[in-house]
Amino acid sequence: MNHDLSPLIHRLSGTPLAIWAETLPGQLADKIARSHGDLPRWQAAVEALPALTAESIELADNLVLQGTCSEGERAQLDTALRGLIPWRKGPFDLFGVKVDTEWRSDWKWQRLAPHLSLQGRRVLDVGCGNGYYMWRMLGAGAETVIGVDPNWLFHNQFHAVKRFLPEHPAWHLPFALEELPPRLEGFDTVFSMGVLYHRRSPIDHLLELRDCLVKGGELVLETLVVEGDEFTALVPEDRYARMRNVWFLPSVPALARWLRRAGFVDVRCVDVSVTPVEEQRATEWMRFQSLPDFLDPQDHSRTLEGLPAPTRAILLARKP
Numbered sequence: 001m002n003h004d005l006s007p008l009i010h011r012l013s014g015t016p017l018a019i020w021a022e023t024l025p026g027q028l029a030d031k032i033a034r035s036h037g038d039l040p041r042w043q044a045a046v047e048a049l050p051a052l053t054a055e056s057i058e059l060a061d062n063l064v065l066q067g068t069c070s071e072g073e074r075a076q077l078d079t080a081l082r083g084l085i086p087w088r089k090g091p092f093d094l095f096g097v098k099v100d101t102e103w104r105s106d107w108k109w110q111r112l113a114p115h116l117s118l119q120g121r122r123v124l125d126v127g128c129g130n131g132y133y134m135w136r137m138l139g140a141g142a143e144t145v146i147g148v149d150p151n152w153l154f155h156n157q158f159h160a161v162k163r164f165l166p167e168h169p170a171w172h173l174p175f176a177l178e179e180l181p182p183r184l185e186g187f188d189t190v191f192s193m194g195v196l197y198h199r200r201s202p203i204d205h206l207l208e209l210r211d212c213l214v215k216g217g218e219l220v221l222e223t224l225v226v227e228g229d230e231f232t233a234l235v236p237e238d239r240y241a242r243m244r245n246v247w248f249l250p251s252v253p254a255l256a257r258w259l260r261r262a263g264f265v266d267v268r269c270v271d272v273s274v275t276p277v278e279e280q281r282a283t284e285w286m287r288f289q290s291l292p293d294f295l296d297p298q299d300h301s302r303t304l305e306g307l308p309a310p311t312r313a314i315l316l317a318r319k320p
């Protein structure tokens with residue numbers, strides 16, 4: 001697997017991120033040395049990918065790579081990619097192998113993309129998963145995209161795609177946001193999608209995101225919300241839609257207030273959508289239970305726990 005970060009270091013030289021970038025190869029090597037479990041198996045799956053060249057690359061309207069690929073190579077590709085199951089975020093069409101992921105992440109991107117202007121921007125995607133959106137951000141004109149996510153499977157899924165896009169300026173770092181140095185202040189746009197509700201201290205999360213941005217930079221925040229006024233936030237007693245580790249589900253007005261308290265300005269909500277069961281479901285690439293199993297079978301407006309069904313909002317805000 002290509003873990004060479006020198007192109008990233010070169011790219012970030014002369015920016016506020018240069019000193020941090022120099023430390024990354026050491027940190028990454030340290031992480032790999034301390035990792036355990038399935039990492040060798042996943043790395044072997046990435047190594048088993050056939051050597052194919054993407055002759056046609058679609059990242060703007062979809063994620064489709066095409067190029068010369070024999071039937072034998074396609075079978076080899078399919079087998080290697082299945083070695084990285086479960087695939088949650090996507091879908092990917094890689095040389096005719098259609099990775100039908102748990103999530104139709106392209107639908108969220110369609111809701112979000114009209115509100116973004118990423119041309120020439122240096123972007124951080126916090127909780128980037130397998131990097132699906134990172135590729136779409138490049139398709140929308142971003143200059144450099146760095147994703148952080150501590151999950152090793154997702155890191156390897158990212159590298160499976162990067163293998164066919166080696167020159168594209170996207171880097172996936174297997175780190176949690178809290179592992180980044182404080183006050184990086186080097187990104188033009190920071191994304192946090194699907195992360196805030198996992199945080200016990202949501203305002204601290206917003207402050208950490210703000211500290212990653214340059215002055216005038218933009219935050220794109222997507223999270224679960226509930227209906228209500230600026231005083232409303234739901235804290236589940238235990239699980240939410242079977243998920244452990246869900247803490248705060250604010251209303252949109254409450255979330256906007258949190259953002260203002262965290263020092264953001266120009267806070268605006270650009271989308272609120274109830275997640276349909278067609279957007280998050282089990283597929284042959286993700287065989288575990290999914291959203292349809294987490295909702296009340298008699299009433300899809302409620303979770304199994306009797307709480308409001310997942311509704312997600314996208315808010316944009318600026319660091320002054």
Ligand SMILES: Nc1ncnc2c1ncn2[C@@H]1O[C@H](C[S@+](CC[C@H]([NH3+])C(=O)[O-])CC(=O)[O-])[C@@H](O)[C@H]1O
Nearest residue numbers: 089126127128129148149150151176177193194195
């Ligand atoms: N402290 C942390 N720092 C960084 N990443 C974290 C942290 N904690 C959890 N994660 C990561 O955040 C991601 C949350 S999923 C959103 C994926 C994508 N953004 C999406 O919008 O589809 C949730 C969802 O399915 O919506 C997971 O990949 C975690 O490993």
